[in-house]
Amino acid sequence: xxxxxxxxxxxxxxxxxxxxxxxxxxxxxxxxxxxxxxxxxxxxxxxxxxxxxxxxxxxxxxxxxxxxxxxxxxxxxxxxxxxxxxxxxxxxxxxxxxxxxxxxxxxxxxxxxxxxxxxxxxxxxxxxxxxxxxxxxxxxxxxxxxxxxxxxxxxxxxxxxxxxxxxxxxxxxxx
Amino acid sequence: xxxxxxxxxxxxxxxxxxxxxxxxxxxxxxxxxxxxxxxxxxxxxxxxxxxxxxxxxxxxxxxxxxxxxxxxxxxxxxxxxxxxxxxxxxxxxxxxxxxxxxxxxxxxxxxxxxxxxxxxxxxxxxxxxxxxxxxxxxxxxxxxxxxxxxxxxxxxxxxxxxxxxxxxxxxxxxxxxxxxxxxxxxxxxxxxxxxxxxxxxxxxxxxxxxxxxxxxxxxxxxxxxxxxxxxxxxxxxxxxxxxxxxxxxxxxxxxxxxxxxxxxxxxxxxxxxxxxxxxxxxxxxxxxxxxxxxxxxxxxxxxxxxxxxxxxxxxxxxxxxxxxxxxxxxxxxxxxxxxxxxxxxxxxxxxxxxxxxxxxxxxxxxxxxxxxxxxxxxxxxxxxxxxxxxxxxxxxxxxxxxxxxxxxxxxxxxxxxxxxxxxxxxxxxxxxxxxxxxxxxxxxxxxxxxxxxxxxxxxxxxxxxxxxxxxxxxxxxxxxxxxxxxxxxxxxxxxxxxxxxxxxxxxxxxxxxxxxxxxxxxxxxxxxxxxxxxxxxxxxxxxxxxxxxxxxxxxxxxxxxxxxxxxxxxxxxxxxxxxxxxxxxxxxxxxxxxxxxxxxxxxxxxxxxxxxxxxxxxxxxxxxxxxxxxxxxxxxxxxxxxxxxxxxx
Numbered sequence: 001x002x003x004x005x006x007x008x009x010x011x012x013x014x015x016x017x018x019x020x021x022x023x024x025x026x027x028x029x030x031x032x033x034x035x036x037x038x039x040x041x042x043x044x045x046x047x048x049x050x051x052x053x054x055x056x057x058x059x060x061x062x063x064x065x066x067x068x069x070x071x072x073x074x075x076x077x078x079x080x081x082x083x084x085x086x087x088x089x090x091x092x093x094x095x096x097x098x099x100x101x102x103x104x105x106x107x108x109x110x111x112x113x114x115x116x117x118x119x120x121x122x123x124x125x126x127x128x129x130x131x132x133x134x135x136x137x138x139x140x141x142x143x144x145x146x147x148x149x150x151x152x153x154x155x156x157x158x159x160x161x162x163x164x165x166x167x168x169x170x171x172x173x174x175x
Numbered sequence: 176x177x178x179x180x181x182x183x184x185x186x187x188x189x190x191x192x193x194x195x196x197x198x199x200x201x202x203x204x205x206x207x208x209x210x211x212x213x214x215x216x217x218x219x220x221x222x223x224x225x226x227x228x229x230x231x232x233x234x235x236x237x238x239x240x241x242x243x244x245x246x247x248x249x250x251x252x253x254x255x256x257x258x259x260x261x262x263x264x265x266x267x268x269x270x271x272x273x274x275x276x277x278x279x280x281x282x283x284x285x286x287x288x289x290x291x292x293x294x295x296x297x298x299x300x301x302x303x304x305x306x307x308x309x310x311x312x313x314x315x316x317x318x319x320x321x322x323x324x325x326x327x328x329x330x331x332x333x334x335x336x337x338x339x340x341x342x343x344x345x346x347x348x349x350x351x352x353x354x355x356x357x358x359x360x361x362x363x364x365x366x367x368x369x370x371x372x373x374x375x376x377x378x379x380x381x382x383x384x385x386x387x388x389x390x391x392x393x394x395x396x397x398x399x400x401x402x403x404x405x406x407x408x409x410x411x412x413x414x415x416x417x418x419x420x421x422x423x424x425x426x427x428x429x430x431x432x433x434x435x436x437x438x439x440x441x442x443x444x445x446x447x448x449x450x451x452x453x454x455x456x457x458x459x460x461x462x463x464x465x466x467x468x469x470x471x472x473x474x475x476x477x478x479x480x481x482x483x484x485x486x487x488x489x490x491x492x493x494x495x496x497x498x499x500x501x502x503x504x505x506x507x508x509x510x511x512x513x514x515x516x517x518x519x520x521x522x523x524x525x526x527x528x529x530x531x532x533x534x535x536x537x538x539x540x541x542x543x544x545x546x547x548x549x550x551x552x553x554x555x556x557x558x559x560x561x562x563x564x565x566x567x568x569x570x571x572x573x574x575x576x577x578x579x580x581x582x583x584x585x586x587x588x589x590x591x592x593x594x595x596x597x598x599x600x601x602x603x604x605x606x607x608x609x610x611x612x613x614x615x616x617x618x619x620x621x622x623x624x625x626x627x628x629x630x631x632x633x634x635x636x637x638x639x640x641x642x643x644x645x646x647x648x649x650x651x652x653x654x655x656x657x658x659x660x661x662x663x664x665x666x667x668x669x670x671x672x673x674x675x676x677x678x679x680x681x682x683x684x685x686x687x688x689x690x691x692x693x694x695x696x697x698x699x700x701x702x703x704x705x706x707x708x709x710x711x712x713x714x715x716x717x718x719x720x721x722x723x724x725x726x727x728x729x730x731x732x733x734x735x736x737x738x739x740x741x742x743x744x745x746x747x748x749x750x751x752x753x754x755x756x757x758x759x760x761x762x763x764x765x766x767x768x769x770x771x772x773x774x775x776x777x778x779x780x781x782x783x784x785x786x787x788x789x790x791x792x793x794x795x796x797x798x799x800x801x802x803x804x805x806x807x808x809x810x811x812x813x814x815x816x817x818x819x820x821x822x823x824x
Contacts, residue, residue, distance in 0.1 A: 001715075001816075001817070002716060002813055002816055002817065017242075017245060017246060020245060021242050021245075024238065024241050024242065024245070025238065026813065028233050028237065028238055028241070029233055029715065029716040029717070029817075030715070030716070032231065032233045032237065033231055033715070036231050042234075046234060046237050046240075049237060049241070050237065050240055050241050050244055053241045053244075053245060054241070054244050054245055057245040112221065112224045112225070127225075130190050131221070131222055131225040132225050134819055134820075136190070136191055136192070137187075137190060137191075137192050148192070152183065152186070152187050152190075152192060153183070155186050155187070155190055156179075156182060156183040156186040156187075159182075159186050159214075159217075159218050159221065160182070160214075162221055163214070163217050163218075163221070166217075166221075
């Protein structure tokens with residue numbers, strides 16, 4: 001994942017809109033991707049992405065560099081998504097969206113999306129950050145604010161649940 | 176040990192959190208427990224499915240919207256990217272033109288009080304509105320004043336008056352009058368005329384020689400190119416109509432970035448920002464001949480579009496800022512051009528929706544080349560090709576335009592070409608029943624993507640390039656059909672789906688290219704490519720609008736590698752997009768060009784070629800390269816750093 005250099009962050013911290021624009025450009029794909037994963041609706045994901053960047057811009061001065069900038073930004077994104085869901089923002093299943101890659105495993109991936117839809121949100125967000133984004137437990141812990149040990153248990157539980165749901169879909173022919 | 180404890184440890188290991196104290200007991204347990212081994216395999220499979228997912232395309236308007244909102248979030252701060260306006264020391268009349276351009280840029284970028292804020296909805300509507308407007312333009316004439324900077328160190332500013340005229344659907348004339356003052360009469364005036372009248376295409380201008388060699392290389396004389404037998408909307412004998420309506424420039428999907436609103440000639444305009452590489456079709460009427468200064472592909476262009484007609488009323492090219500831009504300028508004999516310097520400014524002086532035959536008259540010159548196309552009546556076509564040609568039942572409102580065939584033996588004898596047009600929108604359908612080449616029919620090549628048509632048939636698609644429209648090749652029993660058009664992709668697919676044949680997969684031998692050094696297997700799947708190259712990485716950050724397009728397996732010199740192309744769906748002006756190549760290797764091959772520099776990429780030292788816009792490195796015994804001629808080093812590094820390991824093979 002892209003990390004802005006410290007000088008760029010410092011310029012943005014001082015309110016340099018041009019520097020922040022560069023940061024937006026660099027992080028937009030990841031922030032939008034996480035928002036889409038959490039919201040499962042492109043329109044809500046756009047709103048969450050925009051809100052996350054605006055909130056990050058307003059709070060740049062509070063970023064002290066104790067974590068990676070990307071981790072800090074994704075934490076804001078996740079919080080914006082949680083707020084949006086609380087406000088009743090529309091979510092939908094990504095499983096119904098057309099996949100983009102030609103693949104013999106297409107059906108399995110669609111099944112996986114459908115299974116992810118049924119996961120509790122605390123399991124899904126850990127799964128997305130670790131499995132899709134490739135984050136470590138430590139980084140995920142900083143984004144979600146939960147201990148690494150909890151994440152270890154959540155990932156095991158998530159994998160077990162997904163396997164059971166995928167197995168069921170294989171047996172019944174539906175996800 | 177309990178299964179649950181082992182599974183939890185296996186799960187953590189997959190996430191890179193191994194507890195080495197458990198190594199021995201976990202291995203021992205796994206050796207005798209099918210259930211835990213199955214858990215591990217299934218967990219890996221789930222990871223494979225999760226990480227194969229391509230990054231979603233970020234909507235273009237989103238970036239613009241975020242930047243605007245962050246500006247609003249700090250209303251008292253002056254945005255640091257407002258360009259400072261500087262008037263260079265030039266003569267008063269040039270200064271006046273420059274000030275006019277600077278004023279445009281001031282309200283484009285400043286967002287000052289009293290100006291309407293751009294609407295994201297409008298940004299997403301513009302391509303559709305331009306596509307709709309293209310069908311309604313029947314005639315046009317306009318006069319532009321153009322100021323060009325840094326053509327030559329002895330000619331820092333040039334000024335032109337251009338007169339453009341158009342009549343539907345294939346008559347066009349652009350006359351460029353050079354008003355510049357040159358140091359001596361030895362310098363050739365860059366006055367040119369480009370005319371198109373259906374089958375005729377004529378260009379007249381000065382004999383050009385390298386800009387840096389002027390005035391010594393100027394020999395006098397004229398460059399006269401006159402073509403007859405031109406096929407409808409031929410990409411080789413260009414019909415540069417984007418200056419009338421920027422269909423090719425802006426009608427590609429997800430391309431429009433609105434940066435403000437204002438007025439030009441008292442008319443409301445919307446200012447659209449794009450890079451020069453995307454705006455190339457807008458300059459085609461100038462660059463058909465003569466001598467012009469070059470622009471860097473990432474130089475920003477602000478295009479001001481009339482909100483009623485969508486005609487371009489002004490456009491301005493500025494200098495981009497990057498180290499590569501500076502190196503490019505030095506290579507091209509240009510002075511250092513600081514970020515934001517206005518390089519070309521074009522302002523409309525008058526326009527209306529009329530034109531006269533006199534304004535569109537072709538220069539009186541004899542043809543220098545016959546391209547071989549002959550127009551015939553539709554009624555006589557079937558007799559000449561010995562079959563009844565196929566017609567789409569849906570034409571998107573276009574009408575029959577020109578019909579004909581080639582007479583020079585360069586094409587199949589039974590090939591028919593039928594074109595349709597309305598205003599500036601066009602479509603041509605080429606067909607044959609005797610195609611025998613081992614390749615897709617028409618101007619569709621190795622980068623074509625197979626897709627399904629609305630009728631369920633298969634077609635091979637390529638986006639528009641700088642000289643060709645959007646293209647489809649259809650292979651069906653007894654028929655090969657090629658469609659090319661500037662219609663939006665959805666419309667083109669609908670037209671193709673209305674043909675009375677059903678396309679099928681091309682023979683597999685058509686998708687294998689052999690050359691003395693090896694073989695390229697085209698149109699393979701990502702999964703098959705991963706079997707060839709288990710080390711394959713995929714980017715999770717791509718420029719907006721870019722998606723995985725095609726995957727090739729390359730076999731050369733006893734090794735196999737994988738090349739993946741990422742392209743935009745509507746328009747890819749250079750015809751290539753982003754290219755990612757990966758192959759097993761122990762070191763970098765010798766550089767192809769001398770101007771390479773060492774760069775740090777993914778923790779190793781790689782090299783960057785500014786000439787080829789390519790970043791190459793070797794990591795873990797794998798050679799990887801990323802290239803895209805529209806990206807600078809920073810953009811290439813962003814893609815390289817986003818590459819993620821594929822799932823285990």
